[in-house]
Amino acid sequence: MTNPLYTQEQERAEILALRLIERPDVRAAREAARRDMLSDPAARTTDGNLGLDRALDQWVLALAMREANGDTASPVVTWNVSNPPRRWFGHVYHGAAVAVDNPDNFNREIPIDGERSYRIDLRFSADPPQFSVVIEMEPEHHAGLGDNIGALTLQDLLPHCDGDRRVSVTVGPQAGGSLHLQSRPGRIQIYTRDSQCDWNQMPAEVSVTRLDPPPDWSPRSEDEIAAAIVADMPAWVRFWRGFKDSFLGFPAPNGLVGPNGRDGNWGYLAGGRFALKDDEALLVTLDPAGSYYTGFQITDPWTIAPDPLLRLASLNKGQVVPNADGTVTYAIALADPGVANWIDTCGLHEGWMLTRWQGVPAGLDLSRMIREVRLTTIGDIPASVPMIDLAGRRAQIATRAYDFARRTSMEGWSDAA
Numbered sequence: 001m002t003n004p005l006y007t008q009e010q011e012r013a014e015i016l017a018l019r020l021i022e023r024p025d026v027r028a029a030r031e032a033a034r035r036d037m038l039s040d041p042a043a044r045t046t047d048g049n050l051g052l053d054r055a056l057d058q059w060v061l062a063l064a065m066r067e068a069n070g071d072t073a074s075p076v077v078t079w080n081v082s083n084p085p086r087r088w089f090g091h092v093y094h095g096a097a098v099a100v101d102n103p104d105n106f107n108r109e110i111p112i113d114g115e116r117s118y119r120i121d122l123r124f125s126a127d128p129p130q131f132s133v134v135i136e137m138e139p140e141h142h143a144g145l146g147d148n149i150g151a152l153t154l155q156d157l158l159p160h161c162d163g164d165r166r167v168s169v170t171v172g173p174q175a176g177g178s179l180h181l182q183s184r185p186g187r188i189q190i191y192t193r194d195s196q197c198d199w200n201q202m203p204a205e206v207s208v209t210r211l212d213p214p215p216d217w218s219p220r221s222e223d224e225i226a227a228a229i230v231a232d233m234p235a236w237v238r239f240w241r242g243f244k245d246s247f248l249g250f251p252a253p254n255g256l257v258g259p260n261g262r263d264g265n266w267g268y269l270a271g272g273r274f275a276l277k278d279d280e281a282l283l284v285t286l287d288p289a290g291s292y293y294t295g296f297q298i299t300d301p302w303t304i305a306p307d308p309l310l311r312l313a314s315l316n317k318g319q320v321v322p323n324a325d326g327t328v329t330y331a332i333a334l335a336d337p338g339v340a341n342w343i344d345t346c347g348l349h350e351g352w353m354l355t356r357w358q359g360v361p362a363g364l365d366l367s368r369m370i371r372e373v374r375l376t377t378i379g380d381i382p383a384s385v386p387m388i389d390l391a392g393r394r395a396q397i398a399t400r401a402y403d404f405a406r407r408t409s410m411e412g413w414s415d416a417a
Contacts, residue, residue, distance in 0.1 A: 009076035017064035033237040055302035062096035103308035110190040114183040117172035125202040130293035141235035198318030199403035267358035281333040292359025306346040
């Protein structure tokens with residue numbers, strides 16, 4: 001089956017966004033934002049200074065993609081906020097991200113007018129990733145997380161699928177049934193999110209149709225789109241630069257805050273900062289708690305994730321070795337500690353860590369989800385923690401690279417019925 005991410009709409013949006021970020025007016029706005037970032041305390045740390053330009057470039061490209069698909073009269077579905085670079089469609093796309101981009105996710109965006117009506121058509125694979133479709137009021141200049149006003153999850157949608165695993169969701173200001181997301185006046189983003197608990201899972205097919213298209217519509221000019229990027233850039237970069245300062249209250253390092261419920265009741269997350277010496281490891285033991293999806297990852301001080309292709313900067317439910325009691329112990333460390341569930345900091349001594357649970361069973365005891373967070377040295381890791389030898393590590397990384405590469409191949413995944 002053709003890769004659901006490999007669409008003409010995606011290709012056109014990426015080509016436009018890549019062209020827009022090289023325009024002199026957009027480059028000038030980027031450089032103004034960079035000057036402001038240099039005054040941030042994070043820019044004066046070694047890890048923060050080294051990651052500054054990568055973070056800024058990812059934010060700028062994410063904004064360009066948002067504006068490239070910004071016409072609510074004629075919206076399309078675009079995959080945005082994914083920071084690993086990829087070569088496809090005959091070009092290199094360097095990656096676009098905001099805060100704690102999850103390498104298990106396919107985040108797709110659909111801009112809509114809250115006073116108009118739309119239909120979102122979905123088709124799931126035989127073994128779908130955890131899925132959610134979320135409707136959010138957009139903040140001015142896109143500079144914020146938005147106000148969540150509704151959500152549907154895989155568990156809500158699957159019972160309504162036909163024999164081909166297809167289902168449609170309507171969106172509009174009118175009241176509706178169980179497959180309707182009611183909007184409010186204003187600019188809105190619809191986000192769909194596939195969260196793979198195994199990188200062999202194929203994301204959903206997603207398309208959008210405006211049900212009441214305007215009769216006098218004409219596409220925006222490139223100059224108009226570029227002007228929107230320039231106008232939005234200061235607030236956009238200022239928000240994502242400052243996200244780290246308010247995220248979870250900027251906690252003391254080497255502890256987890258949470259678990260906190262996600263808006264719309266579609267999952268939980270817990271996070272915190274890490275600060276490690278060369279010979280230290282932070283052991284984090286979590287209970288998957290029967291969730292459909294769980295994942296753990298680290299980021300740099302700006303909340304930008306390392307490239308996950310060849311580095312173990314994240315692990316999901318399908319990539320871990322559990323403890324005997326079903327819990328999972330992760331070891332965050334700069335050097336390989338020989339632990340099966342090593343989270344590689346990719347040379348970072350400080351940064352952020354985040355864990356997510358989605359598709360969580362009802363009645364879950366939240367107090368049992370985080371079992372232990374303990375700082376130790378690599379030489380003092382308990383023997384009870386699952387370990388791995390060098391051959392096993394090589395196989396783990398080779399499998400990871402193979403599975404990840406399929407995301408940007410035209411053929412994508414096979415879909416067994």
